Amino acid sequence: MKTSKTINQLSTVVTIFAISISCAVNAQAKSNEATFYQWPSTYKTDVSKANKKTYTSNEYWQVVTGEELNKGIKVYLSDASTLVKLTPKARFDQGEVFKPQNLELDHIKLGGNLVPNKQKLVQLAAQKEMALAGFKDGSIALKVQNASLAAPSILKYAKPLIANDKYIVHIKDKNSAFKLNVTAPLEIKKQFKPQLTVKAKLTNKQLSNSDVNARLISPLGESIALKYNNGKIDFSNELEQLGAVKGLYQVELDVSANHLANKIKRTIKVPFIQTAETANILTSDINIQSGNKGLINVTVPLSIAQAGRFAVKATLQGYTLNNQKIDIATAEVAQFLSYDGNLSMPFKVSGLTKGPYSLSNIILTDQTRMMVLPQDQVSKAIIEQDKAW
CATH class of the missing domain: 2.60.40.3870 (Uncharacterised protein PF16024, DUF4785)
Structure with a gap:
């Protein structure tokens, strides 16, 4: 009886296994079948496919620590009504997520030795309002009134912060005359040493190599420092993915150029994919x-x-x-x-x-x-x- 029962159980297992294989084979066969669709009406797609696009930036952002915010960081404004956003940046350590403490407007100060005290920060949206608008990262949005453009300003947080906590400081000079324009290809071909060639100008100023810092952001979010050389950015083994199946590659450019006693800073992201035939x-x-x-x-x-x-x-x-x-x-x-x-x-x-x-x-x-x-x-x-x- 036990043997018969065991055989029956084994037979059932084999049958189920056979059915599973059959389903898998059929699923694979169906996935290999052709799919055809004819549109109700004709249309033409532009197959010339321009391979370049121009991007414009009137903003910059940087990551700072709690210690740096407490000491005060230089910010460079080129608009009398600059927008500022401060965002706590979560960090990951051994599989755990650690979020910095939220910031409060009363403790955020903007000033400097060369900057008159007429500058004023006005809160555009509190963290609660930002969260209701979909920004659930603890952001606080501010507007600078009567911003001084003659020299760098100092952005400081008066209340003690955890030293190694990180925050993103985002400066947007919405009405500034200084704009960073970058023209770059949408794709580059896979080869032994691929290269991205960009044309970058800050208003009408040609940029030198020392004005630009570049880094690659992979589709998985990894950041790798790159060398900018007269508009050319060379890759060695950083590019592994073909196409956009997991997302786009991005080259992030940080530009800093002197302007009188101040500086003009801009950040821009240039997306692209790597292709092969x-x-x-x-x-x-x-x-x-x-x-x-x-x-x-x-x-x-x-x-x-x-x-x-x-x-x-x-x-x-x-x-x-x-x-x-x-x-x-x-x-x-x-x-x-x-x-x-x-x-x-x-x-x-x-x-x-x-x-x-x-x-x-x-x-x-x-x-x-x-x-x-x-x-x-x-x-x-x-x-x-x-x-x-």
Whole structure:
């Protein structure tokens, strides 16, 4: 009886295990199946894809300790009504979170030997109001009235703070004439020694290397110091991720430039991704065939360098019965591919159109790594079929 019972139990376990394997195989098979969608109407995507963007900053921020706040830190204002935000910065130690004590307006002082006492801090929002607005980090928002721009000011907290607690001091010169403009690429190619080239100006002032400190912030929040050299930032082995699957890389620039007896300080974050050609479309082998029931079957061959889920979006073009060329339909197909293979696009067309048909506005996306792949040649590919339908 015991043996029979044991066999039955073992049989049940094996059956459950077999069902689990079957479900896993079926799930894997389904995940490898192609997904196709045809939009209700056609549209064109700008496949020229400008690779540069300009960012502007009229603010800066820095991390200071409780000890530094008690002694007083220099802040550099370039707006008569500067905004100031002070935020306690949590720290992590052996898996525990430690939050600094909250700050109170009555103990925050702004002054300095060279600064007249007419400067005044006005509380824009108390911590309770900030929390109700979604800022639950203990922030306190202040506005400087009658700010003196002739020399650095001293921001000080009169009540004793824990020495190694950290706080973020955020200065925003909303109406300042001094703005940091940085133009940078949105992506850089993976190579032996990748490089990010930026063009940075503080109003009309060209920046020297000594004016700029740079650091890399990884998608996981890790910070690594970088060297800024005449607008060029070199990486060695800091960049591991392709695409934006876990977030963006950011280069944070701290700029400080002398201005009369004062300084102009600005901070800016420049986001980018690292790309590689994980797949490409063999445009010369794209095939367009007429099918049944108003279908035009398009086969798009892909060469795969790294396994992943890839999507092709394209617009089918053809002619009206009056021989005018038109966009007929826009569709997208996606599928996981480990090796070279074909993606099929069964376009459904109206009986009021005819061939020859062509494929245009082609975009290839690596969905696994969340990046649009280089497509200079793909975007110009027009696959014509000369025979009449």
